Amino acid sequence: MIGDVARRSGVSARMLRHYESLGLVRPTGRTAAGYREYSGEDIRRIFHIESLRSLGLSLREVGSALDDPGFTPSGLVDDLIRRTRERIARETELLTRLRRIGAAEPAGWEDVLQIVALLQALGAESAAKRQRAALSSVEEVPAPVEALVEAVLSETDPNVAGALRWALARSGDDGLPLLAEGLGSPVAEVRKRAVQSIAEIPGEEATALLRSALTHPDIAVRGWAALALGPRGVADAVPTLVDMVAEEANDADAADALSALAGDPALADRIATGLVERLAPGVVDSSARRRLTQALADIPGTTASRALAELSHDEDHAVALTATYILKLRDVG
Known part of the structure; x- marks a missing residue:
């Protein structure tokens, strides 16, 4: 009976009926009273369905995997890996955005919307729009320091980079730990942007960080640090x-x-x-x-x-x- 199978498999009776309507599960027969009758093989198939669903397969993909004799799992698994990575990237991006909004301590939804708009502008394709966003982060909507550091370390346009360094310098020294991480980047341009940004931040902490950069293995980093010191x-x-x-x-x-x-x-x-x-x-x-x-x-x-x-x-x-x-x-x- 479907109720017994539901209890044994952990799959609800409603879901079992849904599987049956899709042709994923076909009860072996019916009792004299008209109840569905499931064999041991039917129950094993239910467990197989649940196992494949746990990997992220759609019910259509589950059906193909179980019924197509020529089905090869390698291609589907590769596709699942790709989709999972994309989902993780989207979720990570969302988490980062939420953390930045939280760090800005918005007082209301209007503040949240303004910060979201600013973050989007900092990542815009237009250099002019990115530059305006950098300037407005000081004059209008305070930008999360983490967002400014990420923007300045990735910025290739010199005018926008200058505006971002200016904005970062006026946000205090909260960005120094992240800029210090930038000094360790495997990318030479990122290291250069990091030390140039540190150079524009006043205060003893920035000076100490620049002093330590004098022993950096990258000669360009040492040079920029020395010029600032x-x-x-x-x-x-x-x-x-x-x-x-x-x-x-x-x-x-x-x-x-x-x-x-x-x-x-x-x-x-x-x-x-x-x-x-x-x-x-x-x-x-x-x-x-x-x-x-x-x-x-x-x-x-x-x-x-x-x-x-x-x-x-x-x-x-x-x-x-x-x-x-x-x-x-x-x-x-």
Whole structure:
């Protein structure tokens, strides 16, 4: 009887009737009283149906799997894997969106709708729309920090990236842990965006993170960190900045950062010494020696002046001319 089968299988009588109407289950026969009669094989088929349904198969797919002798499960399983991954991705995206909305602490449904609209705009195809969203996240609707970090780490348009960094810097230092994770990304561009974003965030925590980035294995990350630390007065950046001048890696900006650091009299001689050590003949090529000599121009103190005086008689004519010109400017000053 259907009631007995329902109790034994755990499948409701209503669902058993539905299976029968679809042709998935066919009772072996009926009793004299007209009740459905299920054999042991019928009950095993019911269990097979439930097992396949637990994998996410539709009832139509279950029927094909059980009745088609030529049915091969590999293709269907691959399709189920694909659909499951897509579902997980959708659910993960929804969870992320909900977490961001919750982090913004909306006061009412109007706030929720505004935040949703902002999140959608941050992911828009139009660069102009993304830029407006970044600006409005400061001026109108506060954006969840997590959303800003994700946006800035993935943004390729320089204007939008600048707006996002500006917005992130004004949200405080809550985004620093996520940006620190960005420094560990396997993608070089993401690491660059992370350190550039950290550089625009004021405060001791950002400075500490930039200081730690001076030992990063990515030379570009070290360079951007050093450029940001120069104006912050962090002496640890000096060796990296000197290397950048010598290697022509943002050398003009590196020289400016060294000049900013040299405003501290205690650092001026240290910077000059670092530049002079790289100027020794045979250490770097001629063009690098000229750049290092030029960098001495804005370094005050006797160490820099003595070095320039010696370089004015250098065997490299271009270096000697550069040093002589700088000395004249210093005398005039």
